[in-house]
Amino acid sequence: MPYKTGLSVLIAAIVLAIYSITSSVPPNPPKGNIPDSMFSEVNARSYLNQIAKEPHSIGTPGHANVLQYIQTTCIKLGLETSIQNTTGIYNFGPWLISGEVSNIMARIKGTSNSKAVVVAGHYDSQPNAVGAGDDGSACAAMLESARAIKAGAPLKNDVIFLFTDGEEVGLLGAAAYVSDSNLVKQSGMVLNFDSRGNSGINTTFEENPENGWVMREYIRSAAHPNANSFSYEIYKLLPNNTDYTPFKKAGISGLNSGFIEGYVNYHSMTDIASKLDAGSLEHTGSNMVSLIRHFGNLDLTHTRAPDLTFFNFIDSIMIWYPGTWNLGFIILTNIVFISLLVLGFRKKFISAKGIVSGFFIFLLALTLVLCSSFLLEKSFTKIHPSFTNFYDNNHYSSYWYFLVIASFGGLLFSLLYELFSKRLKTESLFAGALLLEILMMNLIYNFLRSASYLLIVPLFFLMTGTIIQWVYFRNKSEFSLSQTLIGFLSIVPAALILSPIIYFTYVAFGLHSTYNAGLMLVLLMGMLIPFFVPVAKQLKLRIPLILFIISVFGFVVANLKSGYSKDEPMQTNVFYKVDADSGKAGWASEFSKTDPFSATLITKPEKIKLQNKIGLTEIIESPGSYSDIGGPYAEKISDTVINGVRKLKLHIGSTRNAISLQMIGQPIKIQKILVNDQPVNFEGYYMQAEKKEFGFLYFDLTAQGVVVEFDTEAGKKLQFQITDRSLGLDKVPGFKGYPDDVIPGPNMHSNTIQVVKHFSF
DSSP states (O other), X not given: OOHHHHHHHHHHHHHHHHXXXXXXXXXXXXXXXOOTTSOOHHHHHHHHHHHTSXXXXXXXXXXXXXXXXXXXXXXXXXXXXEEEEEEEEEEETTEEEEEEEEEEEEEEOOSSSOOEEEEEEEOOOOTTOOOIIIIIHHHHHHHHHHHHHHHSOOOSSOEEEEEESOHHHHSHHHHHHHTOHHHHHHEEEEEEEOOSSSBSOOEEEEEOSSBHHHHHHHHHHOSSOOBOHHHHHHHHHSOOOOTHHHHHHTTOOEEEEEOOBOGGGTTSTTOOGGGSOHHHHHHHHHHHHHHHHHHTTSOOSOOOBOOEEEEEEETTEEEEEETTHHHHHHHHXXXXXXXXXXXXXXXXXXXXXXXXXXXXXXXXXXHHHHHHHHHHHHHHHHHOGGXXXXXXXXXXXXXXXXXXXXXXXXXXXXXXXXXXXXXXXXXXXXXXXXXXXXXXXXXXXXXXXXXXXXXXXXHHHHHHHHHHHHHHTTTOOSOOHHHHHHHHHHHHHHHHHHHHHHHHHHHHHGGGOTHHHHHHHHHHHHHTHHHHHHHHHHHTTHHHHHHHHHHHHHHHHHHHTOSOOSSSOEEEOOEEEEETTTTEEEEEESSSSOOTTHHHHOSSOEEXXXXXXXXXXXXXXXXXOOOOOOOEEEEEEEEEEETTEEEEEEEEEESSSOSEEEEEEOSOOEEEEEETTEEOOOTTOOTTOTTSOEEEEEESOOTTOEEEEEEEETTOOOEEEEEEEEEOSTTSTTOOOOOTTEEEOSSSSTTEEEEEEEEEO
16 A cells, blocks of 8 residues: 555544544534523523532531432422432342432423333442542532423323432442332333533433333433433443443333443542533433433333444434344354455565464454553552542543553554564554454353444444555555545444544543553454555654654643642541440551551551451551440340241441441341331342352441341351441541641541440340
């Protein structure tokens, strides 16, 4: 291929890649007068300012304030408003999580007696966050959407705006909703909104199984649709849960949407209303209103159909087709690949030895890029240990580090192919890379069926273009406009489909797992080999030099921005631990090492291995002063044996202002549990296993405590420890507060006083 043709196509590919990433942004809020029936970002932000005033985790005064504000606002908007007060219960592996929840349900009646569209978002925040993005943005958008829907034409279906409680501690509100059979019968589908950051596009990342019906309607109706079946397949493999999870398990169809940029602000005190991107709030609300109007007029009796394959191609333009078509497409793409090989062998462009060599060179390139990503991640956290205090090591300067990792990966790839382009034909290098990509395409089809478009579409167009090039232009050494045009058209799907996926994979997995994006980056670069190699031969080391300069520049900027300030504070993790049995106390941390702030409290850090096998198993701690501040209690209400089954009813709670407690029990076979007289569903839960510890978490702990009844084997002791937690460290003697550039990090232990006590019955 002529140098000028290759250069032109490469430049076009870079421009397309940049465009595809920069166009994947939320819409700007409209200016001027907005009709009453439209979503208004300004109105939504006024609600958000009230919701995200202070931390409002379950059991705190701030939580009660937000509950009252949303309830009062719903009534003012003319919605039929009620509160579902109940004990929420949810199972997470070894943990039984429960607590008192207050779900706010605000209804707009439809014209038909039909199933309702449930619009869900949680109003509780993480204990050490004010929750503007997570999930105040959804609650504010719901209030504004309710106003807009009321101002428009009546809908056929009821709309239930469900402001769930207790999501942050274990999906308690959503679990409580779906445990009510009457509410489930009324619910035709659910639109759940939850976010993990403070900016970015509102993307639909999870759907019900057999998503064909719901996705067709979403694509037709969303104001600014954004979704892809790659996310649908990947999310199924992740251990993540949102309020949509209980609905999905209950068989209710629906969509789960949110924005994920600004990851460093997730569950942080920096997740404030003033920093929430206006476009993200507009995208959330405008999609919410359009989806409510559309689904609000549909028959919600049959909401399942075979899965679709779908993805955004340019901005909000979506391509979709039945997932069953992927089999035909993958067969066709494999045929095109075989045809390309046959043509290459006939014309003697490639050889078996060349393909094998090209295959292993591409495999080496993939290995080098993935290893470099891993090593760079480790070096960044070695230079800046405090990065590990954040989720997935994400600091405020993470995007610059992403640039370093991506450009350094490109540097290694370009050096490798410049070296081997002197020994092997470009066609052999390309055919070898294609062989590995085709194998990966078939692998993806077998395990992530509806995500296989990710390689099927780019490879089909690329190989078709290559065949045309080999037939008509292989021996032409002069620049040809038609040859350049065919080359450009062949790489358009690769640039437009893979580039935003690479970018959002960096964002989604953070500085802890950049190899996920690195894998797809190499696949994209492999598709550009026919255009890159002629350019590399002409420019020699200039491309690696440019990429090296970009890497160094990114690294310098990233490090200059890697400090902390009042606007970009460091997250820390400290709590004060009191052992009521031994009379010992001291500062502790979940982290394995102290940071500059925690080191001022944990002055003599010692690693402590805890006896329990679930929950915290290892902490660092330093002795402190003990004072009797009260703590957890467990009182026997009744203890009977019926037909060899011991029924032990306990009243547990705390004598101080604790908001939650944790019970960890020694291994014992448990046949049944009741929490405040509500039976626990043991499905998917291993509390019944005699050889494993069990855990019980209870939130929104009031002065009344909680009543728990265990059915166990007669004649065996029930032994456990209870740890109660109160939020804030101001009552610890000598604690002077957090500096301006330090904030308590997420997780239930951070910024708490904990008292532990052991019991045996």
